[in-house]
Amino acid sequence: MxxxxxxxxxxxxxxxxxxxxxxxxxxxxxxxxxxxxxxxxxxxxxxxxxxxxxxxxxxxxxxxARPSRPESAGLRHLCFEVDDLDTIVAELDSHAVISEPIRVDEYTGKRFTFIADPDGLPIEFYES
Missing domain, CATH: 3.10.180.10 (2,3-Dihydroxybiphenyl 1,2-Dioxygenase, domain 1)
Structure with a gap:
């Protein structure tokens, strides 16, 4: 395939x-x-x-409604690759969108954060 x-x-x-x-x-x-x-x-x-x-x-x-927390079966989240996570978080803040604290992927060393869309769908921003 x-x-x-x-x-x-x-x-x-x-x-x-x-x-x-x-x-x-x-x-x-x-x-x-x-x-x-x-x-x-x-x-x-x-x-x-x-x-x-x-x-x-x-x-x-x-x-x-489809629960997203606790981690439920099915599609987990939508992820966008970004160049500069700090800029993204500042832009989200300017729209009053709350992001989780920035974390670091233990395998890649890349930074990422999550927000929720209006229905609670988890959206990740992953720094390239």
Whole structure:
């Protein structure tokens, strides 16, 4: 089996307006396309990271909550590679987004931190 790359990551949010603002204004992802699907009463927002389409943000009426803590089975988190973690943390602070204390990966020696999106999805920032 030959896999080329991850094509996209799909995220279902509970409050579309709040999550759209978070992913576009706070994280700075670029909108590729936004579609309202009337039959599903659902929005689908295609987002790009550095001009590469990678994230689909969905809204559905009353989606069930998915626990992320304690560590539950399933997809654990979404991670963005960054050049300067201190700058990222300062930008998050300017948007009143709380980040965990910066830690160091014991195997790579690289620094990282986590935040939560509006629905509690863990998001990691990993310094390259």
């Amino acid at each position: 030959k896999l080329n790359r991850v094509h996209h990551i799909a995220i279902i949010c509970s409050d579309y307006a709040v999550s759209k603002r978070f992913y576009t204004e706070v994280l700075g992802l670029t909108i590729v396309q936004e579609v309202y699907r009337e039959q599903r009463d659902s929005y689908k927002l295609d987002l790009a990271v550095n001009d590469l389409y990678q994230i689909e943000l969905f809204s559905f009426p009353n989606p069930p």
